[in-house]
Amino acid sequence: MTLSTFRNVFFSALFIAISFVGYASENPENENGKEFNAKEMIMHHVKDAHEYHPFDWNGKPVTIALPIILWTDQGLVTFMSSEFHHDDSGTQIVERDGARFVKYHEKIYQLDASSQEIVFDEAHYPANASLPLDFSITRNVFMMWVSVIVLLLIFLTSAKVYKKSNNKVPTGIAGFTEPLIVFVRDEIAKPMIGDYKYKKYMPYLLTIFFFIWINNIFGLIPFLNGANVSGNIAFTLTLAAFTFIITTISGNKNYWKHIFWMPGVPVPMKIFLMPIEIVGMFVKPISLTIRLFANITAGHIIILSLMALIFIFESIAVAPVSVAFSLFILLIEIVVTAIQAYIFTVLSALYIGMATEEEH
């Protein structure tokens, strides 16, 4: 979409919206009287959940129950999320092995042994419950696995193409994936790491690139309903930690020298630079974590906020504006999916390149 067509669409939408504002303000209150809470809705979509809830049908939520796996002081406890009956306020109690569990704000609490129901303190935190270690297959884990299946389908099929055709000509899906793989190799790995050393890191770089990208894309598909895997800080932190570990393991003498005893500067400067470099070592993965998390989450929040405008104004007249805006943001986000995957991979490659750089 060019800028001028976007402008046309935008102003037409604005005009329609303004002409309906009078009509909209006369509308009565929400039917079921429940106040629409945009923040709650957005946070619900952006954050992780214990069940997969694609849509409502006739006012009832249609969900896929996911297994809940808890490590409590009594050992491993597992049950299906459906046992909470979509309750998220802590009233539905599930009993397993003598322990009682409730779900409150998408967190599983274990009630203290004596209590029969959850009690909240002034700050609305459960007062008589503790948090067991939660290894549940949450919505994000579920969507991550779906993305893994899709990735495996795409790339194993691509790999098969080369096995079949003896002249190694990329046909079918390989014609799509090969340029991307060659792009990662020629534009990311080779220039960042160096001509011969890059080969060792190719599998890692390719995997994070496509893993992040496909999860970014999945986050944008509306009916997958908030598969915000790459916008979850746990996910980005883990991938950044992998980059950090690889960087640290492959760091050569030259790299450590640059951190602890910077060559080519006077001794006081060396001492001054050492803590900065040490902090920098950790800032790199942290920046990776936050960049991907913030970009993807921000995109989701913007789109959802624009959609929430319809419900805040309680008017269908706002819909064209909301839809036009979120379409625009969505188009930007489609670019962002690739850009963020690219940036994460480039920076990972850059850090690895810095760690493996030879003295010059």
Add this chain to the structure above:
Amino acid sequence: MDLITPGLGLVFWTVITFLFLLIVLKKFAWKPILGAVSDREDGIKTALASAENARKEMENLHADNERILKEARAEREALLKDARDIKNKLIDDAKGEAQAQADKIIVQAQAAIESEKKAAMAELKKHVADLSIDIAEKVVRAELSNKDKQIQLVESMLGEAKLN
């Protein structure tokens, strides 16, 4: 605050999932694909290099051909020249020999003619002598009846014989 607190469960599952994905893709996707791509690139490189070599070889061959052709042409010229010389020499030789032969034949013919002439002359002289004797006989027979006439005749005949 929940939003920026990494959940342990998701970290755990991400580690496991990512490692699984990395290992599977590395073994079954990246290795064959990157291998195929680099094989193809190497193939293209070798093909280009061999094409260049072939081109150079062709050039060399062309130059060789040119040289060989030149040599062949020169050789042909030389051969033709030799042939012409031989031909000329042959003709000259033949001419000389023919001349010599002809000269020899002529000389022989002349000699033969000379000898024939001499023989013929001798024959003629003999005939003339015979004829003269016959005539003389006849004349003598006729004339010898008269003494004066006999003497006269002998004298005139002798005078004639001296003339011959």
